[in-house]
Amino acid sequence: MKKLIILVVTFSLFAASCSNTSVTEKERVERVPNPTPDVIKPDNKYVDVPAYDKFGQWPYKDGEEYYSSKVGTWFTVWWTDESKPTHDHWFAEGWTRLKPVDYGYYSSGDEDYLTSVLSRLKYIGVDYLMIDDTNGHWNDFGLIAKNIEQVFKVANELGENSPQIAIATGGPLRDGNTKIQEKELDVYWKLHNDHPGTFFQYKGKPFLIMYIAGEVNKRHSDDRFTIRHGTGFISWQKKAQDQSIFQTEGNWGWVFDIQNEGSEVIGVQPGYNKAHQGIEIQTIYRENGKHYIQSWLNAIKQNPEMIIIPSYNDHAEETGWEATVPIRPPSNENCDQGTEGEDPYLYEKITEAYLALRYGFIDGFMYREENSKETYLFKNNKLAKVEPKETDLVIIIPDGYFEWESNKNTKK
Numbered sequence: 001m002k003k004l005i006i007l008v009v010t011f012s013l014f015a016a017s018c019s020n021t022s023v024t025e026k027e028r029v030e031r032v033p034n035p036t037p038d039v040i041k042p043d044n045k046y047v048d049v050p051a052y053d054k055f056g057q058w059p060y061k062d063g064e065e066y067y068s069s070k071v072g073t074w075f076t077v078w079w080t081d082e083s084k085p086t087h088d089h090w091f092a093e094g095w096t097r098l099k100p101v102d103y104g105y106y107s108s109g110d111e112d113y114l115t116s117v118l119s120r121l122k123y124i125g126v127d128y129l130m131i132d133d134t135n136g137h138w139n140d141f142g143l144i145a146k147n148i149e150q151v152f153k154v155a156n157e158l159g160e161n162s163p164q165i166a167i168a169t170g171g172p173l174r175d176g177n178t179k180i181q182e183k184e185l186d187v188y189w190k191l192h193n194d195h196p197g198t199f200f201q202y203k204g205k206p207f208l209i210m211y212i213a214g215e216v217n218k219r220h221s222d223d224r225f226t227i228r229h230g231t232g233f234i235s236w237q238k239k240a241q242d243q244s245i246f247q248t249e250g251n252w253g254w255v256f257d258i259q260n261e262g263s264e265v266i267g268v269q270p271g272y273n274k275a276h277q278g279i280e281i282q283t284i285y286r287e288n289g290k291h292y293i294q295s296w297l298n299a300i301k302q303n304p305e306m307i308i309i310p311s312y313n314d315h316a317e318e319t320g321w322e323a324t325v326p327i328r329p330p331s332n333e334n335c336d337q338g339t340e341g342e343d344p345y346l347y348e349k350i351t352e353a354y355l356a357l358r359y360g361f362i363d364g365f366m367y368r369e370e371n372s373k374e375t376y377l378f379k380n381n382k383l384a385k386v387e388p389k390e391t392d393l394v395i396i397i398p399d400g401y402f403e404w405e406s407n408k409n410t411k412k
Helices: 002-014 111-123 140-161 178-194 234-239 244-248 287-302 346-356 401-409
Strands: 070-076 098-100 128-132 164-169 205-211 226-230 265-267 306-309 324-326 366-369 375-379 382-386 394-397
Touching: 111 140, 128 140, 140 164, 140 178, 164 178, 178 205, 265 287, 287 346, 287 394, 346 394, 366 401
Parallel strands: 070 128, 070 306, 128 164, 164 205, 205 226, 265 306, 366 394
Antiparallel strands: 098 324, 366 375, 375 382
16 A cells, blocks of 8 residues: 555656656766865764765856755754663654664764764755754753754854854743743854854844744844744744734744745745654645655745755654654554655755755756656766656756756856
């Protein structure tokens, strides 16, 4: 039954649509490799995890860009190794059923891990991490706070070879404890001052998301920061007394079941599922990558100020795009991540493909324009028409992209 579901969903993603777009190949400029920083040293325990051109050679990151949005991804910092009392977050019933492929059960504050991941995320075009500190800064025996300090430390040491860091907060505000919320903001201000150039700036100030979840009418301001607000499901904003702020600034929340078209931000959602935790709540089905692809396509066509991905590695709520495999079977049909036969790197590949579209194609990937039935494989600096198998990953691109890319990367 699982195999049948995968085939049907994949076919719906790659099926022929209403028109043809033929590509006439011209002589291309020589494909130059991007420089790679020498920051992952031989003694790094993750030195064998590919950090650059992981799935194929990237387009050269220079010249005209197809879209200009800054891209951020939420980043979970409560993961710890076996030496810490919260290590069971990784595998306890009611927490997560997924295990990272490349890094295993890592600590979010491990220097080797952060060096490897941050340098890779920067290379593929992630502009900033949105640190998830929405559950109380000093919770988990203070380990969340320590991991956040370590993220800032490593990012600061990597400098231009790391994404910048922003923070999502709001736990105390949701609980009505503004004094504790203000103490958290003071901590963030100190991090900003201690690591100059590391805190992501938006509208000229360090950037925070105030995650208000279902408390849709709560707001908090602090002139030191640019603050935006986010609900749990974006659709919860409809309960707010004043929805205009979401329509202009956008809703920077957690589950993009709807979008605020024309606002500052568009969310790109891999999926969302808590069925494995025994929690009955709306699920955002992954559909073998179809939902994520359509989210990315919508985002780059709109080219907002910001694109936000929730998240890189929240495997507890199954919103992540980090490569994982299941450690136990799904509890019911709502759990559609890591289904039988699915490539564990599927969501990393989709993410890289759309980030790369700012400049061009990744070697070895297949592409099809949105309203065309013709698919092309980009290989060895050439596009060749192919007939993809039902299980192949095909990146859906905006109509006219082939022409834009050809004008940019072929000899004049």
